Amino acid sequence: MTDQPIDQPTEPFSEQPTFIVLVEDNPTDAELTIRALRRGRISNQIQLLEDGAEALDFLFCQGNYAHRSMTNQPKVILLDLKLPRISGLEVLRQLKSDPRTQMIPVVVLTSSAEDQDMIESYQLGVNSYIVKPVDFEQFNEVVKQLGFYWVLFNQSPLL
Helix, strand or coil, X not given: CCCCCCCCCCCCCCCCXXXXXXXXXXXXXXXXXXXXXXXXXXXXXXXXXXXXXXXXXXXXXXXXXXXXXXXCCCCEEEXXXXXXXXXXXXXXXXXXXXXXXXXXCEEXXXXXCCHHHHHHHHHHCCCEEEECCCCHHHHHHHHHHHHHHHHHHCCCCCC
């Protein structure tokens, strides 16, 4: 994946003060999430990252994302747990153990309703854990509300 946001494929990623990172390997789930955010009138730029290794590179400004500044971090990270290369739990572990990224809100948005995944996520410092609803309308409503809360209402300290 290049560092171009999914909803603006012809323009390079611009470092806006408020953007969302979506870490999702399933193209259908990624598209549904982005559409639900847009339907909820969340117009912030969305950076789609397709696996855990790419997410860590982007968030820690390394590899293909070495040009990014660590001072420009997302408003919220929507993180799937079942990712290729590096799992979502390992991404969460690294984010919450590094002082440069530990304050970024992370919402696990996953199909896993396993107690152990939920417990480990909270032990690692996740801010919220949401199991993706199977019903399309419920999924849209959950993502819309999630976007409202984390992007519009939640107050975070300046990072």
